[in-house]
Amino acid sequence: MQLTSKFDEAPWQRASDLARFKRIESEGYVIRLLQLDAGFEESDWCDKAHIGYVVEGELQVTFQDGVRTLCAGDVLTTLHGPASAHRGAVNHGTVTLFLVDPPQ
Known part of the structure; x- marks a missing residue:
């Protein structure tokens, strides 16, 4: 096992005015902590595998x-490929999401 960093030490990066994230890579995994504000909506479909909380x-x-609503405490898993394509959106408040992307 390799510990590459701590989230406290990772800088916040802006993906857009409504989204920021911290990102760590370790042994092929991408681990992110995201904060998404109301009005955030992904414009493109994502077909990557994710494990999220x-x-x-x-x-x-x-x-x-269809659409699924995930609330605090819910877990998300998606497979890699077009059959699992998905897009996220935040209608109100702020969402904090922990995502792990396994090696593709």
């Missing part, structure tokens, strides 16, 4: 077969 807030995730 909603720390706080309410996240709307659109899949090809």
Whole structure:
């Protein structure tokens, strides 16, 4: 096992006016802590695999077969590939989300 960094030491980075994140890579995994504000909406479909945990807030995730609402304490898992394509959105408040992207 290799410890590469601590989230406290990782700088916040801006993805947009409504999204910021901390990112650590370790042994092929990408580990992110995200904060998404109301009005955030992904414009493109993501087809990457994720394992996620909603720390706080309410996240709307659109899949090809419908929308799921994830609340604090909920876990998200998606597989890699077009069949698992998804987009996230935040309708109100702020969402804090912990995501792990396994090696592709």
